Amino acid sequence: MLDANMKKQLEAYLQNLKSPVELVAYLDGQDKSRELQSLMNDISALSDLVTLVEGDDTSARRPAMGVRSVVNGTEMRFAGVPLGHEFTSLVLAVLHSGGHPIKVDPELIEQVRNLDGEYRFETYISLSCQTCPEVVQALNMMAAINPQISNEMIDGSMFQEEVDERKVMAVPTVFMNGQQFSQGRINLADILKKIDKNAGVRSLKKLDEKDVFDMLVVGGGPAGASAAIYSARKGIRTGVLADKFGGQLLDTVSIENFISVTETEGPKLVANLEAHVGAYDVDIMSGHQASALSVAEDGSIEVSVDGGAVLRSRSVLLATGARWREMNVPGEQEYRGKGVAYCPHCDGPLFKGKSVAVIGGGNSGIEAAIDLAGITGHVTVLEFDDKLRADDVLQRKARSMANIDIITSAQTTEVLGDGQRVTGLQYVDRKTNESKQVSLAGIFVQIGLVPNTEFLKGSVALTPRGEIEVSARGETSIPGVFAAGDVTTSPYKQIVIAVGSGATAALGAFDYLIRQGVDETPVKNAEEQAA
Structure with missing residues (x-):
């Protein structure tokens, strides 16, 4: 699973462990379970303080991996195989569960430790999302500090039915105690502001002083x-x-x-x-x-x-x-995070096999279309101008891909949806003034800053x-x-x-x-x- 170089680096990190850590296996017969088992075996072989145990939670997502502190009884879970951008989240979870100091403002650590009540977080991510690890790691740090807090990273592409049922249309999306808590980037201080209602007041007072x-x-x-x-x-x-x-x-x-x-x-x-x-x-x-x-x-x-x-x-x-420029058309704000997205790398995996649109024919738009074509079923590019503005090499690549359609002289006029998620968009052909519709599951806006x-x-x-x-x-x-x-x-x-x-x-x-x-x-x- 891990190559020799990665094992060497990880072994050096694990020397910072001060107390035992258990890797808890929640597996089934899937290929991904075998992949996860291999990853757990590789990690446990690198430190005597890391051991493997079987999980007894019958309601657990599978495949999943728990990281449990033997001393504190805290546990963080990773539903899916935490590689890609989330491998760092896994390594930090192991280190923090094993007593390695958490590098966060001491005041924030104390604030987390003093939180009352039980907080069960579930964080939906995609392994290609660069924003997601920041959120996963912040919540995992909270779980490592306070036993009443738990967090589970969930790879949305592996739990598609669950994603559809909970209407997760963008990552990272966080649920707390079963209710949606946040969507998009959020750091530890912001999380605490939402949970600890007096945190914002205290923070502003400090600024005033x-x-x-x-x-x-x-x-x-x-x-x-x-x-x-x-x-x-x-x-x-x-x-x-x-x-x-x-x-x-x-x-x-x-x-x-x-x-x-x-x-x-x-x-x-x-x-x-x-x-x-x-x-x-x-x-x-x-x-x-x-x-x-x-x-x-x-x-x-x-x-x-x-x-x-x-x-x-x-x-x-x-x-x-x-910041990303918005289309400013009806439906865009209503369906933001419900099919309207601005980061193809983050949210693209949630639209696997589906039809999506990219708004914008510049370099960022055509690059997004090429990336999405490898994940989604079909990509429609809509460009306002009568020609694409992207570099020729990108245009040639896009036009060579069978599942990319390019429409120029197209002015997007409305995002369409069923009240819960995007179902399509409406645009005007600027050459004929004819209004047209495209059925879609997602819209990626790439029209500049x-x-x-x-x-x-x-x-x-x-x-x-x-x-x-x-x-x-x-x-x-x-x-x-x-x-x-x-x-x-x-x-x-x-x-x-x-x-x-x-x-x-x-x-x-x-x-x-x-x-x-x-x-x-x-x-x-x-x-x-x-x-």
């Missing part, structure tokens, strides 16, 4: 991470306010153009960026969104936070990035497209406010360009602070000044 920053970075993507590092290296008080660290990178599958890194994946790059920022004295405030920006009477800049808190800083760097600047309208100067206007130094129309990355007028939305613009804007902001007389925490040495 923060001292004035020298540099406040709003956004945790590549531009924001770069800006925070450059700012912190100057020895000034730096904070990062972000809903979720990583931004669009978390949804990026393969990255092959980040200079010096031949190939990587979005979540891996995010982990590296976060670790790099964390190596400096940066106050990372995740789980919060900015709601407004203004200049105070004393000249400091105030950033209001959803919920009512206000952060103050001598300079602010906006790096809020962009829109900048996250709604909260800035009326404060900084924006283009008609909503992008922040910036100078060569990253300056905006407000003195002391800088911007970088995809949220700006930068003509090319690329990771490496966002990283560079973050550094540029941070240096511009530092130069601004120097000229304002900020000297409380001077530059530490000449090496940092030259960085």
Whole structure:
């Protein structure tokens, strides 16, 4: 099951175990059960602290694997074979069940430990989803901390009847005590906010009590991470306010153009960026969104936070990035997560053998169509223009695939459904003005990005497209406010360009602070000044 290199790495990880762990088998006669048994055998052979036992829960999903702490009695389950992106979730579950420290804010750990009541989570995933492991791992950490909490990862492609019955149309989808709890990315802090109703109030109070920053970075993507590092290296008080660290990178599958890194994946790059920022004295405030920006009477800049808190800083760097553009047609919001999706890699496996559409004929749209053609029964591409905009090599590949149809001059006008899930879409042929319908189970929207600047309208100067206007130094129309990355007028939305613009804007902001007389925490040495 595991190759020699993976076994060697896993054996090294398992040396961190401090207490016994049981791998609990819930198997049947399926081929996947034999595959799961082989995986369990490989893991148990690598450590004397890991043993195999047969599960006695007759109601358990099969095939499934439990990871049980002998000391604490906690158990996390994996229904399916947790390979692909979920292999890391499995390894962490074993380590945390065996007493390896959980690397989470101690306050969050204590909050989880003090939760009252029983919480039974079920998390539907696909092994190709890069967002899913973050959710699975957060819930598994909760289960490892508090015996009253359990979590089961469920590979939706292996339990299709269950997925259909519970109307799971997007991953990750989480159920708590039998009721849908969340859909899409959610981190530990967000989960606790939903469970512990006072958590949000306490968190906002902590923000209100923060001292004035020298540099406040709003956004945790590549531009924001770069800006925070450059700012912190100057020895000034730096904070990062972000809903979720990583931004669009978390949804990026393969990255092959980040200079010096031949190939990587979005979540891996995010982990590296976060670790790099964390190596400096940066106050990372995740789980919060900015709601407004203004200049105070004393000249400091105030950033209001959803919920009512206000952060103050001598300079602010906006790096809020962009998000998937929506079609803005009737039915889109009603069926979002019920057949309308934006991540083909995440949600594609849920539509195995079914008919789906891809909206958009650019590179992302045609790449999505090619990927989906290998999973689904049929893919229809609808492009508004009279020709595709994707690279020729992608167009040739798509046109060579028998189960891809391409329709140009098509304006999508409505998402159709039966009240519970998507059943099709309606579009207008722009050449004939004829209205047509296509029967579908899913719709994947791939029509570009829109900048996250709604909260800035009326404060900084924006283009008609909503992008922040910036100078060569990253300056905006407000003195002391800088911007970088995809949220700006930068003509090319690329990771490496966002990283560079973050550094540029941070240096511009530092130069601004120097000229304002900020000297409380001077530059530490000449090496940092030259960085």
